[in-house]
Amino acid sequence: MLKLHQFPISHYCEKARWALEIKELQYRKVNLLPGPHIKKAKKIAKRSSLPILEHDGVFIQESSDIITYLDNNFSRRSLTPEQPKEQELAAAWESFADREIGPAVRLLCYSTLLDHPGIMIPLFTKNGPWYGRWALKPAFPKIAESMRDMFKITPQSAIEAENKVSTALDNLNATLGDREFLVGDTFTRADLSVASLLSPLIMHRTYGVEWPDSMPEPLASQMTSFHDRLGWVEHIYDNFR
Template sequence: MLKLYQFPISHFCEKARWALEIKELPYRKVNLSLLTYAKKTKKIAPKSSVPILEHNGQYIQNSDAIITYLDERFSRRKLTPEDPKEAELAAAWESFADREIGPAVRLLIYHTLLEHKDLVVPLMTQDGTWYSRTTTSFAFPKMVGPMRELMKINDATAQEAEQKISTALDNMVETLGDREFLVGETFTRADLSVASMLAPLFMPDGYGINCWPKEIPEPLAGQISRFSDRLSWAENIYDNFR
């Protein structure tokens, strides 16, 4: 049995979930606690970050490595193009998404939601243990400062993140033109990576979050609205492939 150590809210974990599910591979989610995950993950992998995939005694860390591992061992619905040039281009788009889009989206969302304990605690603890929401809620006031410091979340970096996302969306729209896919003529890890990194900005049903706020607080709501005209491609990718 494949196991995925994850946070339900993480878009990097969503990327791994999507890869497993589009390949129709049965797996078990192991949802980690924000308060204790580092101790758990460092026992099985070099870094504390998730996702981590466990398979046959091996632990594969990071979403890009997980997709490569799955493609190499499970031939159904390969996400890496067979053509070497297309594979190289898909890898470049994936790296761009993981490096430029994913962290900026995470920072922008946390910058607002960390000011709203009632909204963010359920997101942090979805599908956790019965006591995780209580313990996280209790510890939350002492978590906010270290989280902001560790992730460098402040007004200035949030403004930079918004600009970075906007630039990435412009590049994506220009590259696509009237094409359906970023690379070649089929859905690849490039499309999966970019769409999953953008997904928290429109939170599609396939993402699996059942407690996303119905009304997004400001300034996040306004920031998302400024992206909305350029998110339709990612929304269509979710509609058609998730």
């Protein structure tokens, strides 16, 4: 049995979930609590970051490496293009998403949501240990402070993240034009990576968490300002997730 050690809320974990599910692989989610996850992650892998895929005693860390491992070991529905030039282009898009889009979306969302434990605690603890909400509530202020330090969340960095997301969306839409896919004529890891790392901005029903009916400010207004440029992400989720 494949196991995915993850945070339900993480868009990098969503990227790995999507890869597993589009390949129709049976797997078990192991939902960890932020903070206590560090000890568990370092016990089975090199770093504390999630997701971590477990398969037959092998542990694969980082979403991009997980997709590569799945394509190399499970032939159904390959996400990596066959042609070398398309492989190179898909890798470039995935690297851009991992390096530029993912961190900016995360910082932008957490810059607002870490001030709202009533939203974050249910998202952090979904389908996790039975004691999750009870344990996380008193620990949340310290966890939020640690996350702000780890991700360098400040009012200025939030502005920079918003601008980075806006620029990425402009570039994405200019590149796509009237095409459906980023690489070639089929859905690849490029589309999966870009769409999944932008997905918290559309709160799609297939993401796997129960999103709040609305986001608090200023995140709500920021998401509204991106709305007209997120149509492709909605389309990819509606048709391939």
